[in-house]
Amino acid sequence: MVKKRVTITDIALEMGITPSTVSRALAGNQRVRVDTRERVLNVAAKMGYQPNVLASSLRSGRSDTIGMVVPRINRHFFSHVISGVEAVLNPAGYNLLISQTHERQEHEIKAFSTLLRNRVAGIIVSHSVETQTFEHFRQIIDEEISLVQFDRVTEQVPGPRIVNDNFLGALRSTQHLIKNGCRRIAHFAGALHVNVYEQRLDGYRYALEQAGIDVDPALIVENCIVQEAGMEAVENVIVPQQVDGIFAASDLSALGAIRTLKELNIAIPEKVKISGFANEPFAEMIDPTLTSVEQNAFEMGNQAARSMIESLGKEDPVSEEIHIPVRLIQRRSSVLNNSI
Amino acid sequence: MVKKRVTITDIALEMGITPSTVSRALAGNQRVRVDTRERVLNVAAKMGYQPNVLASSLRSGRSDTIGMVVPRINRHFFSHVISGVEAVLNPAGYNLLISQTHERQEHEIKAFSTLLRNRVAGIIVSHSVETQTFEHFRQIIDEEISLVQFDRVTEQVPGPRIVNDNFLGALRSTQHLIKNGCRRIAHFAGALHVNVYEQRLDGYRYALEQAGIDVDPALIVENCIVQEAGMEAVENVIVPQQVDGIFAASDLSALGAIRTLKELNIAIPEKVKISGFANEPFAEMIDPTLTSVEQNAFEMGNQAARSMIESLGKEDPVSEEIHIPVRLIQRRSSVLNNSI
């Protein structure tokens, strides 16, 4: 026996009133007697009524579902951003529909399509690494769906952008290496068409220039953000170029460098000082512990959600850029004495 | 200017046919001329038509949204399960609506309510640690919504249960410690009303009994799954009880133990051998590297999703229990010589 789902009509029939009144009572509308509202609420609870948000959204044209599109759900950074978004959106009465792109633009396009079909009120997105064109944002913009970008963002699309202070993090990190005596500092960079990696490179460059150190292109390793790339870079660049410091745009490539350097018996931090980016959990667990730039993913999620809620109340998108502060965490991979 | 959303009526008007025909054409219905179907598809694409799944679901009574309820999105294990679920459900045309309970039963109840209101076709859930009663599953069962449990499950609720082979993992892990010479083996347990921790305790017990070692209740530390608890347990149990082996139900408490033992200059693995559970990423990064039981979270997600799709096609739920194999990964925290 299938228990049919309870509708407002069922409640109305049960009480001898009309569905309209039930609807108003449930919605907390003022134009309904207090005692009838309470009776409706009672009967609804007793009958196990669950409002059908599909019908409600269809009729009202409003939706309380927010779409979220990320490269990968199971990456430490993104899972924490998602958690931060959820922490703000859920208490505010919104639900999250999540898609991952696996770093493929094609999947990003599909994800948008799915979210549009589901009539989400807004979309919170961090681009796939492949994404360099933005025509697929057209429909989102045309339909005036609120759009918030975070971390991997572009100015070519309107709406708030929540980003880490990548430039400052890179600047502080490189300055820290310089202060500790490094002169030939390599940079493990990412894909430079992605804003975050471009800005980290800029911060690195600026720090060197300020210190009167020439920027040597031979010391900049592109697309070096995974562990294996860090390992290879040690053999191809760090050793032959007699590098004494590494600012890595990723903790993983920093880890790769540490492992290979240890194998080669090159002392860290005595011979080479290293700092990474992201402060992954393993940074404080490896030997030596890894200096890194902490980015507050949870807070970034909170802010993205707050910006989304704000956008939902406005007519036109505000294309502001909001910076989440970063913090350099000094550990043994870059500091000689035992002061830390 | 708001571009109004395109509906099948718009397409019909544009083509001088009726919405019915458009609907049939888009649904791939046979009872429509091949060339009109193709014309409809063309016009739909040209007009940027996105089907309204809310209206579609409302009308058809079917939904392609699956709800997922987990304790925390941003935990390594759960984020990988989610990813595994997504990897199967997405290509099959389903969307995921995700809620986290933060280990609170109250939030679990709210999450269910939200999913029911959104008329999900099924729910994939792992209980909060607080969950010990199951009345809040009533409505899900009554409305015949497909239900799949994973990891933290109960037989008190119908439907497939996808679980790790916790018993076997614990058995192999404890046997491994015994084989390597341990006699007084402590167990860092979790909350014992949760199936996974109960089974890990059982496996530990069974291994001891098989080896003719008495189970000493003083060596079983309950609710010891976070780092701090592992640290305290070293001082309260490991040292005073002269323990020579620890089987921890969690990598985190194992990590805590390692840290405190190192501070106390108690040699690992010479004096105390340790194995954990979950094979968190840090297990191979700490010093000494941590022996642990690998649980394939991604595969567990795949299986949960497959079971869900299967359930959706059936009338009555099948209450089978599906085991995901685990694997003991031996590392330096438990092995003396350099053979690994």
Added chain:
DNA sequence: CTGTTAGCGCGTTCAA
């Protein structure tokens, strides 16, 4: 304060 009427967008009868 409550009832009546209409329609959101779609899918599914029943006719033609």
Added chain:
DNA sequence: TTGAACGCGCTAACAG
């Protein structure tokens, strides 16, 4: 093969 009519559950406009 197509069209006309209806209704999924709900909200909103208009009466009263």
